Amino acid sequence: MLHLHLRSGMTLYDPIPADDADSVSSLTALRRRIFFRTVAVLTVLVVVGTVVGLFAGRHWVRQALKGSLPQLDGSVAIPGLSVAVSVQRDAHGVPHIRAASLDDLLMAQGYVTAQDRLWQMDALRRHAAGSLAEVLGASLVAHDRLQRTLQLRASADRALATLPPEQLHLLEQYAEGVNASMEAQRSHLPLEFRILRYEPSPWTPRDSILVGLVMFQDLTNSFSMELSREALTARLPAHLIADLYPVETWRDHPPAQPVVDLTAPQTDIPDVPLDESQSRLARPVAPVGETASPGDLAALEETLKNPVCDGCFSGSNDWVVSGAHTATGKPLLSNDMHLAHGVPGIWYQADLEASTLTGGLHVTGVSLPGVPFVIVGHNEHVAWGFTNLGATVQDVYIEHMRGAGSSAEYQAADGGWRPVLHQQETIHVKGGKDVVLDVQATQHGAAVTPVLTGILPSEKRTLSLRWTIYDPANVTPSFLAMDSAVDGSSLVNAFSTFGGPAQNLVYADDQGHIGYHAVGRIPIRGSVAAPAAISPVPSDALDTTQEWVANIPYDKLPQAVDPPNGILATANARVTADDYPYPITLDWSAPYRNERIWKLLSERSIATKDHLTPSDMLAIQTDVYSDLDHVIAERLAYAIDHASKPDFTHDKRLHQAADLLRDWNGSMDTDAAAPTIVSAARTALWPLLLDPQALPQPGQSQAEHASDTKPEDLAALYTWSNKAYAEEWLIMHTPARWLSSRYSNWDDLLTAAVARGLVEGHAPHDLSTWRYGHIHTVDIEHPIYGQSALLQRLIGVPIGTGDQPQSGDGTTIKQVGHTFGPSERFTADFANFDDSTLNLVLGESSNPASPWFLDQWHAWYHGTTFSLPFSHAAVDAATTHTLTLTPR
Secondary structure, three states: OOOOOOOOOOOOOOOOOHHHHHHHHHHHHHHHHHHHHHHHHHHHHHHHHHHHHHHHHHHHHHHHHHHOOOOOOEEEEEOOOOOOEEEEEOOOOOEEEEEOOHHHHHHHHHHHHHHHHHHHHHHHHHHHHOOOHHHHOHHHHHHHHHHHHHOHHHHHHHHHHOOOHHHHHHHHHHHHHHHHHHHHOHHHOOHHHHHHOOOOOOOOHHHHHHHHHHHHHHHHOOHHHHHHHHHHHHHOOHHHHHHHOOOOOOOOOOOOOOOOOOOOOOOOOOOOOOOHHHHHHHOOOOOHHHOOOHHHHHHHHHHHOOOOOOOOOOOEEEEEEOHHHEOOOOOEEEEEEEEEOOOOOOOEEEEEEEOOOOOOEEEEEEEOOOOOOOOEEEEOOEEEEEEEOOOOOEEEEEOOEEOOHHHOEEEOOOOOEEEOEEEEEEEOOOOOOOEEEEEEEEEEOOEEEEEOHHHOOOOOOOEEEEEHHHOHHHOOOOOHHHHOOOOHHHHHHHHHHOOOOOEEEEEEEOOOOEEEEEEOOOEEEOOOOOOOOOOOOOEEOOOHHHOEEEEOOHHHOOEEEOOOOOEEEEOOOOOOOOOOOOOOOOOOOOOHHHHHHHHHHHHHHHHOOOOEOHHHHHHHHOOOEOHHHHHHHHHHHHHHHHOOOHHHHOOHHHHHHHHHHHOOOOEOOOOOOHHHHHHHHHHHHHHHHHHHHOOOOOOOOHHHHHOOOOOOOHHHHOOOOOHHHHHHHHHHHOOHHHOOOOOOOHHHHHHHHHHHHHHHOOOOOOHHHOOHHHHOEEOOOOOOHHHOHHHHHHHOOOOOOOOEEOOOOOOOOOOOEOOEEEOEEEEEEOOOHHHOEEEEOOOOOOOOOOOOOOOOHHHHHHOOOOEOOOOHHHHHHHOOEEEEEEEO
């Protein structure tokens, strides 16, 4: 034992006098022992506390998930029902709702949808209204500012105020069901609400309109592309612009156009005359200093991304074949709508039946969470599907202004001056101060046109936006007439009042008819008698040729019924015949998917001797051959073989790339090397084409421009939907006007693109080991759970798909991207509706604890599908749970 003699007043921790030096080492050792013991104890306590905290957190999270699962069996009393409603769930959790009346059916649909998708519904209405920052914080302020500027909430309010009473009643019934479900979940809300620490407000009819406007916005937003085109036009020589913006292509196959032999090989890419609207490019364009900056436009594109559905953009396939081509002698109809992936997916599958409704109503398919009825599917008589038409229903105007602030005025078309309109918007920010906006607007005709300048900080002009949603008559809240159509003719008539977003409707009925009709309201500019071309860039607000004077008459929209060849298909490409009198858009999607669908349907009809089946339809939906990539691969191989630069001629990897490209079959498979090389080269090509052609910026001399080490990223400004065809045309025609001083011929230019692609893509030394699936993947993550690795561990089950290799690309029928692709796959079989098929991407539920959270993923990923029971006998046989909703 150590004995220390402390002097009077000393403590153990006072300095030790020199005469006690013999005890210093012992005291130091004691201090160290005390310190390390203390650290050890604290460490143990921290570790124990962390472990206990993790176990407690995991228990709480998993109990919260389990507790928020919906009731599936027994009975639930909800207020407002007149009689009991049956909800039968099948093996995939799909609700088959049987009600006596339409009112009860809509209440039940709202109730059941909210059981599975309540947080998604709330997020979608907040996304449209611009109120996400209120629950997600300051990072969403830019998004909310954009939505408030675009006035989606005001558009919903105007639409609500003008709704016919019977349509308002339908939305009220649906909202009553959502609110009953919300109240039943109040003590065990979905986990997202608990993590974000808020409760949802009651559902209203306006919320259903807002959710519908989310889809309207995703499918019609084109104003940023108009601004980008203007900016790029100002930065490139005028003689190059037309090459970048083709409107028609030799590959186009409009539905109503005479049949062409798509099985015949095409040996050359013909020159296609520019659309007459391209003459607008001859007009003076705004100088670089007056257009929005590339930085502003990049920020705008980023903000325009749907935070609930990142990457959403228009795309889809649909087709129908008559009974003359099928094994049963009855039509087959298929549809897969291409949208951004998310957890959960954008669609909710439902089977709805109201037995006492006049004429009856029994319809199945996919619905939009928050909106009543079925959007795509079939009833007892007709089936239908959509692809986005891509009509230009947004125009940007350059306003003439005078004054400032509250005294600001704009010049109207009649030459008079009008006061600028002001709308105050308040954005509530979680954990921050409110943001107050003064949204300015002008007026064109009866439409209020919001001023965009506030979301484009570098823009010196006053730009306003006209959009069809600003007319409340164009906001369609009800699909009742469509869902209850009794034949193809009545279905087409039902869509005559559909405001948008403009779609390609393909349909069939039980009488054997097939048809196509463009639907939605599309403005005529200038004059009804002689419609003006659509301006590809912002137009002067006083230019009367760009004023909207009417809509294209419904009976004049592109259409076809029972074509002689028995096939109709659309895939967002051009649908207008060469002599069609009304401009619909300048920006049709690339023609490759549409062309491939027509070709495969024709080939399979011949190969099966007109015995097509639903399995043939699925094989087409999952096809991953790209004619564009195949053509480009062959051209790149030729270029490498004939390159003249010594750096290229002696590069063994380039010649290995050429061998891989020339031996490839054009299928964008995950285990192939050639599509990886093509994809990398195509990405590298555009900067090589565009950047050397850039004009000097204002105040910049030619010498300064030539030595600029940080040129603007012109490729980022080139966002044209038909960009792929422009690329093909340039590569195959090799116009000398695009060659820069660095390359004397196109073979060297294209070889340089391959070489740069290999470097930027981090290609392996042996290119045969480079797999397309390594660079081309699909990753679907939850917008909240996916942000936290800790939360994912606490949940303890997969909350998304993870990064998975993915076949196909943007020009294959299976059109896919990293977070984008077919949002559902549907085929209706008129020989027996119970043999129809439908599958979502992930599942019906948004709850990771549900067996229906990811149960459809493997089928979607591997290209299989599920039956779609419709008859009472088939539904009863498939039922695994039955819930009865009773009146309270």
